[in-house]
Amino acid sequence: MTLRLYDSATRAVRPLEPLQAGKVGIYLCGATVQGAPHIGHMRSSLAFDVMSRWLRRTGHEVTLIRNVTDIDDKILAKSAEAGAPWWAWAYRFEQEFTAAYDALGIGRPTYEPRATGHVTEMVELMERLLERGHAYCGESGNVYFDVRSLPGYGSLTRQALENMSVGEDDDAEPDKRDPRDFALWKAPKPGEPASASWPTPFGRGRPGWHLECSTMARRYLGDTFDIHGGGIDLRFPHHENEQAQSHAAGFGFARHWVHNAWVTVGGEKMSKSLGNSLIVANVLERTSAPVLRFALGTVHYRSTVEFSDVTVAEATGSWERFSGFVTRAVERVGEVAAAEVAAQGPRQLPAAFVEAMDDDLNISAALAVIHEHLRAGNTALAEQDDVATRAAQLQVRSMLDVLGLDPLAAPWRSQGGSSADGAEREALDVLITAVLEDRVQARKNKDWQRADALRDQLADAGVVVEDSPDGARWQLKGKS
Numbered sequence: 001m002t003l004r005l006y007d008s009a010t011r012a013v014r015p016l017e018p019l020q021a022g023k024v025g026i027y028l029c030g031a032t033v034q035g036a037p038h039i040g041h042m043r044s045s046l047a048f049d050v051m052s053r054w055l056r057r058t059g060h061e062v063t064l065i066r067n068v069t070d071i072d073d074k075i076l077a078k079s080a081e082a083g084a085p086w087w088a089w090a091y092r093f094e095q096e097f098t099a100a101y102d103a104l105g106i107g108r109p110t111y112e113p114r115a116t117g118h119v120t121e122m123v124e125l126m127e128r129l130l131e132r133g134h135a136y137c138g139e140s141g142n143v144y145f146d147v148r149s150l151p152g153y154g155s156l157t158r159q160a161l162e163n164m165s166v167g168e169d170d171d172a173e174p175d176k177r178d179p180r181d182f183a184l185w186k187a188p189k190p191g192e193p194a195s196a197s198w199p200t201p202f203g204r205g206r207p208g209w210h211l212e213c214s215t216m217a218r219r220y221l222g223d224t225f226d227i228h229g230g231g232i233d234l235r236f237p238h239h240e241n242e243q244a245q246s247h248a249a250g251f252g253f254a255r256h257w258v259h260n261a262w263v264t265v266g267g268e269k270m271s272k273s274l275g276n277s278l279i280v281a282n283v284l285e286r287t288s289a290p291v292l293r294f295a296l297g298t299v300h301y302r303s304t305v306e307f308s309d310v311t312v313a314e315a316t317g318s319w320e321r322f323s324g325f326v327t328r329a330v331e332r333v334g335e336v337a338a339a340e341v342a343a344q345g346p347r348q349l350p351a352a353f354v355e356a357m358d359d360d361l362n363i364s365a366a367l368a369v370i371h372e373h374l375r376a377g378n379t380a381l382a383e384q385d386d387v388a389t390r391a392a393q394l395q396v397r398s399m400l401d402v403l404g405l406d407p408l409a410a411p412w413r414s415q416g417g418s419s420a421d422g423a424e425r426e427a428l429d430v431l432i433t434a435v436l437e438d439r440v441q442a443r444k445n446k447d448w449q450r451a452d453a454l455r456d457q458l459a460d461a462g463v464v465v466e467d468s469p470d471g472a473r474w475q476l477k478g479k480s
Contacts, residue, residue, distance in 0.1 A: 029230035040270025047301035138175030141187025141203035224252030344398035
């Protein structure tokens with residue numbers, strides 16, 4: 001079976017058929033770096049991280065482009081309000097996004113281009129659209145796309161032109177021929193810094209949002225490429241306009257459109273305007289990174305994630321079950337090497353897991369398979385069956401690795417969990433072992449009050465103690 005993905009353009013699940021066998025090119029709309037990243041911003045990158053991991057696990061070479069929009073109206077407005085240079089403001093939050101991606105174990109893209117680095121190519125694309133009769137110049141510095149010039153405009157979202165809403169950024173421009181025409185290039189506004197505009201044959205200005213992505217996608221993936229992705233809220237007008245200008249220029253553009261659903265809080269979409277945004281750095285102060293990734297990244301990409309204390313509690317429980325099994329399996333039979341885990345391809349992984357992942361990345365069904373092997377592993381541990389325990393460790397970790405959640409992979413093993421190495425872990429182990437030995441002696445003396453007090457002392461410090469026939473084990477709350 002080959003990977004089948006839901007195509008937003010055809011509204012059907014269909015096989016992914018790469019332009020070049022064994023290679024997949026993906027363009028993912030990245031961050032507009034106007035402010036600190038919230039958990040809603042992470043959804044697309046998590047979804048496409050899992051997609052990329054699965055494609056690589058099935059033998060594909062993946063080129064993933066995730067852009068940075070580092071110039072737009074909101075960046076200029078917010079930086080001016082803060083009294084900071086717009087480019088410094090953008091770079092500050094670009095770094096915060098990178099830190100958030102890294103914290104959640106999201107792999108780096110192949111390339112992460114900035115919009116401001118591709119102005120020359122944007123001018124070339126505008127000139128091509130003007131020559132082909134799909135764009136026109138307004139007042140000095142303004143260039144617009146003529147939506148009526150392209151018969152297929154609206155095909156991505158299946159909308160008739162007369163039923164389309166007017167874009168919020170473009171509805172007040174008096175030099176448009178049609179209010180639905182969208183800006184390719186924008187003349188400077190009064191009060192904007194001179195450094196936020198570039199000279200062009202049409203006058204000074206800065207790029208429109210849609211033009212940026214069409215240009216960067218073509219620059220790194222070619223005239224036609226395999227997958228274009230992003231949040232479902234980008235379908236219109238952003239992706240519709242990207243496709244329109246690229247098709248009008250004579251390029252095939254994206255062959256498959258993949259859109260992920262939102263993160264909601266209290267039933268409302270995550271957004272700063274609603275005042276319910278949860279900044280990633282703040283969430284990580286009270287929720288461990290693997291648990292947050294589990295909560296956001298193990299729901300089907302086309303399903304909404306409702307983020308709440310219940311969601312986090314459920315994710316914590318699942319993560320501790322998986323990481324706890326891996327810890328016990330390693331204690332029993334040793335650690336399966338990372339290279340062996342990574343080598344488990346479709347022929348070695350459980351058939352039901354492969355089928356689930358190939359079925360539009362059906363993570364819920366894939367998790368059910370992982371839970372089956374977790375139960376088998378726990379049974380093998382209880383029966384002291386070392387061969388079965390090692391096999392279960394390999395399978396559970398290999399499947400979790402596809403989801404970016406192998407407890408022994410970076411960055412999770414370096415976060416102080418029970419499988420972490422280093423002086424801190426060793427020192428902590430000495431101290432906790434001493435308390436546990438004191439507790440064992442208290443139990444032997446039938447001093448139950450002291451034994452309970454010692455256990456409570458550890459619990460207050462965030463240490464979970466698990467009694468077993470082989471003695472007490474410990475781990476930190478929310479850690480592997």
